Amino acid sequence: SAVISQKPSRDICQRGTSLTIQCQVDSQVTMMFWYRQQPGQSLTLIATANQGSEATYESGFVIDKFPISRPNLTFSTLTVSNMSPEDSSIYLCSGGGHSANTGELFFGEGSRLTVL
Amino acid sequence: GIQVEQSPPDLILQEGANSTLRCNFSDSVNNLQWFHQNPWGQLINLFYIPSGTKQNGRLSATTVATERYSLLYISSSQTTDSGVYFCAVGNGGGSNYKLTFGKGTLLTVNP
Numbered sequence: 001s002a003v004i005s006q007k008p009s010r011d012i013c014q015r016g017t018s019l020t021i022q023c024q025v026d027s028q029v030t031m032m033f034w035y036r037q038q039p040g041q042s043l044t045l046i047a048t049a050n051q052g053s054e055a056t057y058e059s060g061f062v063i064d065k066f067p068i069s070r071p072n073l074t075f076s077t078l079t080v081s082n083m084s085p086e087d088s089s090i091y092l093c094s095g096g097g098h099s100a101n102t103g104e105l106f107f108g109e110g111s112r113l114t115v116l
Numbered sequence: 117g118i119q120v121e122q123s124p125p126d127l128i129l130q131e132g133a134n135s136t137l138r139c140n141f142s143d144s145v146n147n148l149q150w151f152h153q154n155p156w157g158q159l160i161n162l163f164y165i166p167s168g169t170k171q172n173g174r175l176s177a178t179t180v181a182t183e184r185y186s187l188l189y190i191s192s193s194q195t196t197d198s199g200v201y202f203c204a205v206g207n208g209g210g211s212n213y214k215l216t217f218g219k220g221t222l223l224t225v226n227p
Contacts, residue, residue: 105215
């Protein structure tokens, strides 16, 4: 299995500011993803973090709002830009593909953001 | 995109009872996982089960890919089993492990 660490684990932010979330995997993984979980809801995929190139965003998510970096196979960042109260959510990093024979994804503990 | 439906949405049990959670999906998949989200928000991997049957202690899971459903069985439930259970599926090719999540089943186990 892969162990995924995120920081910050939680934060309270002011409207209009930006926050960067870091995700570190303890082993090289082929794929990394960022998900959002709004209060009381399921997980929604924001984007696929591609190593050394621009992320691939899902419908409804754009790079200007959620810029993502992935400089290597074990690290990625997600920035939530110009935050509003609607961005209050848990943001989860996931990784998978470190084993050639499985598609299993593992998740970090999440970053719980509250925007005032 | 692929649709994932989980049932029941909510389930309340007495400690010691057994339960079955269901996940239906709308298209063929090559990836299916069950997760437990604990009250602190952590997603715990339960099973990676695109087909077949697996067991881990009091939990077991079965996926019938040809009929597009998966079942999660919890036996002799404990209060620590409380939380949300998510089914997530993927049908990407190659090394694409992108998952689509169902809405989850909220399980409450009372002492």
